[in-house]
Amino acid sequence: MKQNTPITLKFLAEKLKMSVSTVSKALNNYPTINEYTKKRVQEMAKELHFTPNKSAINLKERKSRIIGVILPNLLDHFFTRSIYGVEQFATENGYNIIISQTHDDLEKEIQSANRLLKSRVDGLIVAISKQTQNFSHFDQFENMGTPVVYYTRNPSFNLNCHKVLGNTFQGCYEATQFLIDRGHQKIAYLGGPKMISFTHDRFNGYINALKDNDVSFSSDLVAYTDFDRENTITAIQSLFKSSENTPTALVAFKEPILFDAIKYLKSVEYPNFDKIECIGFGNTSLISYLDFPPIASVEENPESVGENAMRLLLQLINDDIEIQNYQKVMVDCKLVVH
Amino acid sequence: MKQNTPITLKFLAEKLKMSVSTVSKALNNYPTINEYTKKRVQEMAKELHFTPNKSAINLKERKSRIIGVILPNLLDHFFTRSIYGVEQFATENGYNIIISQTHDDLEKEIQSANRLLKSRVDGLIVAISKQTQNFSHFDQFENMGTPVVYYTRNPSFNLNCHKVLGNTFQGCYEATQFLIDRGHQKIAYLGGPKMISFTHDRFNGYINALKDNDVSFSSDLVAYTDFDRENTITAIQSLFKSSENTPTALVAFKEPILFDAIKYLKSVEYPNFDKIECIGFGNTSLISYLDFPPIASVEENPESVGENAMRLLLQLINDDIEIQNYQKVMVDCKLVVH
């Protein structure tokens, strides 16, 4: 059964003593082809394990049925979960995905974009790098009529683009509301890096929930950190130093940050430490093994963000939505109580 | 700058009033082309953002510069870490990867294989589904001269194939050795599903370490479970029930299983629970937040497994290794002490 060179239509045609076009039509079930001929062709194709050459079809049809996905990192569970949704939906609709990681490096992002441009992907889904402020390497795609959807990370500097983002405002609002409903009046907000727009969206969710419930706000209850443990400890110290305004609950930007915070409070044997109720963004699978787990998690549904990005992209590819008619899709978070 | 249709060589040629072949050669830096002509062509190409059409080149060169990756699930951190290595190495060598997940379903695996066959991928990297015992959908590739490398999961029923696997024997040997060196004489082994070959490879590592150190073996110290929590608890009960042969240390198949075990022992307030030293396969990132963390982890280096699979595949594609000269690569584990 070794053949070592793919079967082509031409080869089939010679074997069957027919023309290439008859074979092609038979395989594609053209109504004008005789039933008996069809059967003969299809049987022979099956027997010889004929598979049409995608490159040839792509060339002919001027499309690739490939979607490019550019994202920072495949080690971050958030992104891989988002890919899950993209891949799933793409496959269901006959598309393959090519994934390219940028390591949050602009230069690599540009290279990825150029590679995918050559591959003539039919569409692009992008989680931009932290450094990305200029979008010309992505604009090339739109200039050739290839739609681009930005997802998970908000391209704040790009005003006219399609985006699919987690509704981080709503997620933080619900977390805060949940804590208020449980009787908390002193709820701290531990934000992430200030350059990230989500940090502020979440803060707005927090502050709006306070306002809507007539809970007074104090700037003592707000601090910011990044993903560095030392900075998180400093932030936590500032939140919990005051004697009058001590928080009884905490909403944190991301669970790893929250875990660092909890670990610290525990290590210094903070009074009533075990009474403090915490919520972070993430919903890490190992939460049930923690000794002092958060009371709830804000599940960001990255799979759904990915799926929605792919759905929008498909609508753009199929011209169900005008490419210039820029869309913004928000995917709601879900509060998961542990 | 909108053009809405990709620039082609023909278009460039017309603009420059030259032939298509001259333009092509100029862009590919043929020595026979006049320097001035080259410059003119290359400048025009840059100005119009010309990018060669990959499909056309693929058709011409009869290859795609695409590697297919088939794996069970993109939610499993082990696999996504392995992809990290594949993607990294592929990109460095000018290849793109297409990922397809099977959800451990044979039917989906066959569909994935067929799709990638049509795409004329230059090579295939596969982590087989749990159901896979017949390999004809992969043999098609080898029959067309496209190399296939199996990785992470051992295709036990496929005798003649290329594989890249984690050296789980060595990992378990080292874990056991480590515990012996710390003075343990009663070390329990909690294995995974018996159908998985790794379960037995690990057991062999365990038993060999015992033997090499003249530590006596008792079947009371061995139990098996799967990923179901109840079964893990049953297994743990059987390991810790005996009064004479009580383990002082534990080697577990996978960390999630180990965490369930620890959680259970803690919940029943097992005597001297905090003295029991545990090691599991995995090295989960959140270990430092656990209250009773394992003393060490067996890091399986999935990135390295992925990278080695890609490296081997590349050698096969480039004919550095004969496709019939079946290779088996083992990637060592690393014991990480916490």
Place this chain on the structure above:
DNA sequence: TTGTAAGCGTTATCAA
């Protein structure tokens, strides 16, 4: 009902 031929965008051979 089937076959001929052109074309998709490249590269490569040969001729000019």
Place this chain on the structure above:
DNA sequence: TTGATAACGCTTACAA
């Protein structure tokens, strides 16, 4: 030094 032409594998008017 450049250009005409065929070829890669497939689809599709159009002709037979």
